[in-house]
Amino acid sequence: MRAIVATMILAWTMFAAACEPTDDAWPTEPTDQNPPASERPDETGGARRDGPSPDLDQWPSCTLVARSGEGYLEMCNGVRVLHVSGSPYEMGYQMGELLREPVTEIIHLVRNYIDPWGAVWRLLQNVPVNLEPNIRPEFAEEMRGLVDGLNNDVTYEEIVAGNCLGDIFGAIRAFMDNYLDVEFCSLTASWGDATADGELIATRNFDYMNLFHRFNYVAIVHPDTGHSFVHTGITGLIGTHVGMSDIGLTGALAYNSSYDSDMSGVPMLLLLREAIQYSDSVEDALDTIRANDRTMGLNYMFTDGFTKEAEVIEVSGGKTAVRTGDTGDYVIATNHYVAPEMIAEQKGYEPEHTTQCRYHRLNQLFEEHYGKIDLALVGQIVRDHWDPTINAIRPWRTTVCRHDDLEYTPGTIMNDFVSTTTPSVLMKPIDGEYCTTVSRHACEMPYLCLRPFN
Numbered sequence: 001m002r003a004i005v006a007t008m009i010l011a012w013t014m015f016a017a018a019c020e021p022t023d024d025a026w027p028t029e030p031t032d033q034n035p036p037a038s039e040r041p042d043e044t045g046g047a048r049r050d051g052p053s054p055d056l057d058q059w060p061s062c063t064l065v066a067r068s069g070e071g072y073l074e075m076c077n078g079v080r081v082l083h084v085s086g087s088p089y090e091m092g093y094q095m096g097e098l099l100r101e102p103v104t105e106i107i108h109l110v111r112n113y114i115d116p117w118g119a120v121w122r123l124l125q126n127v128p129v130n131l132e133p134n135i136r137p138e139f140a141e142e143m144r145g146l147v148d149g150l151n152n153d154v155t156y157e158e159i160v161a162g163n164c165l166g167d168i169f170g171a172i173r174a175f176m177d178n179y180l181d182v183e184f185c186s187l188t189a190s191w192g193d194a195t196a197d198g199e200l201i202a203t204r205n206f207d208y209m210n211l212f213h214r215f216n217y218v219a220i221v222h223p224d225t226g227h228s229f230v231h232t233g234i235t236g237l238i239g240t241h242v243g244m245s246d247i248g249l250t251g252a253l254a255y256n257s258s259y260d261s262d263m264s265g266v267p268m269l270l271l272l273r274e275a276i277q278y279s280d281s282v283e284d285a286l287d288t289i290r291a292n293d294r295t296m297g298l299n300y301m302f303t304d305g306f307t308k309e310a311e312v313i314e315v316s317g318g319k320t321a322v323r324t325g326d327t328g329d330y331v332i333a334t335n336h337y338v339a340p341e342m343i344a345e346q347k348g349y350e351p352e353h354t355t356q357c358r359y360h361r362l363n364q365l366f367e368e369h370y371g372k373i374d375l376a377l378v379g380q381i382v383r384d385h386w387d388p389t390i391n392a393i394r395p396w397r398t399t400v401c402r403h404d405d406l407e408y409t410p411g412t413i414m415n416d417f418v419s420t421t422t423p424s425v426l427m428k429p430i431d432g433e434y435c436t437t438v439s440r441h442a443c444e445m446p447y448l449c450l451r452p453f454n
Contacts, residue, residue: 204424
């Protein structure tokens with residue numbers, strides 16, 4: 001594993017050093033991170049997008065594409081929606097057969113574009129040797145079914161490595177103090193007095209490599225054991241970044257950076273899936289996270305739409321702390337620790353770093369719109385383009401809706417590798433409503449809203 005980490009550090013260093021942003025990419029002077037509403041001349045108090053209407057597309061038109069056993073694939077207003085059910089192997093096989101083209105394409109993309117010499121990818125295929133003992137046997141069986149459903153040159157080792165790629169980056173980040181910027185994603189939950197009807201709404205912005213946006217999809221999963229759930233992710237991954245179960249439990253994660261990171265824990269996407277699929281309550285989900293070793297620093301958020309509970313559990317490899325709303329009926333998590341007992345675990349960030357900017361901006365917007373938040377409004381808030389480093393609307397890496405790609409020339413390797421907010425997910429469990437975008441930038445399309453368990 002040390003060889004894997006060392007090789008990836010070297011590869012990243014080589015192309016990142018060759019593709020640095022221009023000197024004027026970042027403002028030279030940080031400014032007030034919480035400008036008054038009077039300085040923002042838009043009707044939503046700053047929760048403004050410059051793209052299409054934020055209206056929720058709650059009645060999508062879906063067309064059946066193909067079937068595989070009990071599974072089937074639909075296109076809903078241009079979005080892949082995969083339905084799988086049955087045993088782990090059966091669900092994996094259905095995914096492989098129905099998503100053969102995009103899964104194969106993304107694996108070939110990693111082989112030929114990210115790592116044209118093959119050195120890093122060959123090392124990554126050794127990941128199962130280190131991590132497979134920490135993967136639930138049923139998840140390993142599902143990945144084997146996926147490979148059999150693909151029925152081509154994609155290997156089981158490649159699928160496992162893909163499901164663990166975030167953990168690999170976390171291990172690299174632990175070795176590279178303030179160098180590799182892998183801070184992705186923003187999480188929110190609001191309920192009670194904060195929302196217009198008192199019901200709970202949870203959100204996740206998925207900030208990830210621009211390169212992968214075209215592989216986004218929605219999966220509705222009906223396993224033989226545990227709860228059914230819906231999630232938005234990248235084709236080829238059986239683990240989850242965000243999801244909602246059929247009992248109204250939601251779970252989501254955001255990357256963090258901790259000194260306490262290694263590869264001896266449970267891969268983060270598979271751990272979140274376990275918590276969503278097998279938990280009957282928020283406390284059950286928290287217990288699942290606590291009971292397992294983790295690979296890296298993370299912030300998980302779990303909510304229950306029926307009990308209106310929302311908890312953030314901040315974790316490092318060996319330590320955890322739980323927090324909820326400190327200033328009202330909402331809670332925010334980005335990519336740094338807030339719980340006092342976790343601060344010593346944190347690799348440091350400057351005040352104008354993207355995680356700090358997004359955290360303070362989201363808190364500001366939830367406070368300004370307290371008591372008025374509904375799905376439509378929160379869909380505007382999480383696609384906000386106010387840049388607190390210059391006190392102006394400018395889609396950038398420091399905005400809630402991230403546009404890191406604007407720093408680099410389109411078509412260059414760094415433009416492909418930097419983060420943009422691709423899927424953005426809104427969940428209102430009491431209504432069974434799950435809304436998502438899948439475009440290159442979350443602000444470029446209306447939310448596709450589904451009620452997968454009705």
